Amino acid sequence: MLDEETSLVPKNGATSDTTCSNGPSRRYPDAFYDPKTGKLMGDPVVAPGGISYERSSWEHICESEEIPSAPAYDNRALKQVIEETLLETDTTVISTRKSTGTSSRRDSGTTMLLKVHHSARKSMRGLVEKSILPSDDHKPLSDAYYCPITMMLMQHPVIGPEGFTFEKEAIEHWVDENQVSPLTRTPLPSKELLYPNLALKHLLQLEADKADEEDSDPSIRDFKLALLETPQDHQEQTSEYTGPRTMEEWQTLRNQRRQSNAQTDAEGFIYFAILIFFLVLYLAIYILLAMWLGWAFILGCCLAEHGGDVYRCLFAAPTEQEEEDDQV
Incomplete structure (x- = not known):
């Protein structure tokens, strides 16, 4: 029953069109909308097949189709991208969702933090863009697009039970070595608990499609090249994984990234x-x-x-x- 239901609705990663076949043109990417109701999502969850739904919509699907309550994971990355996009384009949408009660109680604090974070990034970005000095910086992507393990842009995002999204290859090697979540240290005994995050992959594809070769983030250009690889090429690269496998290696990588960010911040202040x-x-x-x-x-x-x-x-x-x- 679940396969039949999900096959009747557009998948989050299926197309980059912003026009709904059953309604007017959409303001945001299709991945922002619940595939069942067509409404903008405020509390997205990932179903076992990798498709993201509004939480209430997924619960309704499970009840109406008499499907055993399958575990759905909070899609933290998708929610972050949605919130940041709404803040950048129209802050009134968030107020509307709050008034209708579709957002959770913790949204108020999260929204305030996102506003401060977005304002700071926008100010620094504008400062660099208007600077008379040369700069190699590109328009930054959301942090949600980067794997917490490798610190690199994800190409095959998968999500774990706690709602955190990782690069598939990185988290699989991590689970093989540690059997715990790299972020919370809670048990993560099996790779079978991971779902593909199709919505986030769809958004990454949109970023790659609209990116200019000169203006885009270098990691987006690498992502576009990775899309041209065959599955066989990807399997060969999987055996040559060079990312962190242990907590010590991960901490070392994080410290290196922090030093790099500190140097970048220092250059910006200079x-x-x-x-x-x-x-x-x-x-x-x-x-x-x-x-x-x-x-x-x-x-x-x-x-x-x-x-x-x-x-x-x-x-x-x-x-x-x-x-x-x-x-x-």
Whole structure:
């Protein structure tokens, strides 16, 4: 029954069209919408087949089709991308979802944090884009697109029981070595518990499709190249996995990434300091020039009005009466 139900609705990763066949054009990617109701999702979960549904919609499917309650995982990555996109395009949508009660109680705090995070990233991004100094930075993608293990853009995202999404190859090797979640240390005994995250893969494909070769993030270009690989190529690469397998290797990679990010932040602050320095220097020169012109104007006016008297006082020869007065 589940296969029949899911086959009747459009899959999240099936197409990149933003037009619904049964309704008007959509403002956001298809992956943002529940495939059953067609409504924008606020609390997405991933079903065993990898398709994302609104939580209430999935529960209704299980009840109406008399399907045994299959475990569905919170799609944290998809929810993060949706929230960030809504904040960037129209913050009123979040308020509407809150008023209708479709968002969870913790959404208020999460939304506030996302607003602060989004505002900070947008400010720094605008600062770099407007900088007179050259920069190799590209428009950053959401952190949700990056694997927590490899710190790289995911190509085959899969999701675990706790709702965290990983690169398939990375989490499978991790489970083989550790049998625990790399983020929470809770037991993760089997790779069979992982579901494909089709919605996130669909969004990554959209990013790759709309990315310009010159403007896109370098990791997106790598993702586009990976899409051209055959399954055999991917299997060969799987045996040559070089990512972290143990907690120590993962911590080392995280420390290296933090140092790299700290260096990037330092460079950004240096650019900012240089811009501020030249701005202050420009204002100082402008103020000094304005003061000099002002004093020159005042002096010119004084000379024009009392120039004759000043000249006579300084350079005119004294009269006989003045000489007699001086002698007295």
